[in-house]
Amino acid sequence: MVKFFGGPVAGSSLGLPYAQTVLLTVAGMMTSVxxxxxxxxxxxxWMSRRRREKQKPVFSKKNRRIVQVWQRFGVIGIAFLTPIFLTPILGTVVAALFGAPKKHIFIHMLWSAILWGAAQTLFVYEFRDFASSLF
Structure with a gap:
């Protein structure tokens, strides 16, 4: 639920079939969403209060990039980047903060989870044999 790439790695290390790993990875992200x-x-x-207490800058480089993605691509851009650059939690909170309707958040995060879940799982499964031959 927290780190998207952990799903394919965990599925591979447990010896789960490809399709089951993809489904569990998507289910984990969608649970967070x-x-x-x-x-x-x-x-x-709550996060804003916590940041103020720690004196962290609100407009960090990462936050500026997130705002730029939102302004250019909206919820589709945030959903596309969530599994690879953001966490499912951060991507969902960002979309909710910018006022995206929950229905749009669910739909766009779902296709993004399926796309990236299948791609990352394929990557992990294809290269696990390669990695194990190195060691």
Whole structure:
């Protein structure tokens, strides 16, 4: 649920079939999406208070890039980048903060999870034999 790439790696190390690993990876991301789209704004307020206490800058380089992606591509861009650059939690909270309807968040995060889950699992499964031959 937290780190998307962990699903394919865990599935491979457990010896699960490719399709099952993809489904479990997608299910993990979508669980985060459902939970954090419901509590997204409340979680964001909590994070803001926490950042102020630690004196972290609100407009970091990462935050500026997220805003640029949102302005150019909207929820589709955030969903596309969530599995590879953001965590499912952060991507969902960002989409909720910018006011994307929950239905759009679910739909776009789902296709993104399927696309990246299949691609990353294929990558891990193809190169696990290569990696094991090295060691």
């Amino acid at each position: 459902v939970i954090f789209s419901i509590i997204g704004r409340a979680f964001s307020k």
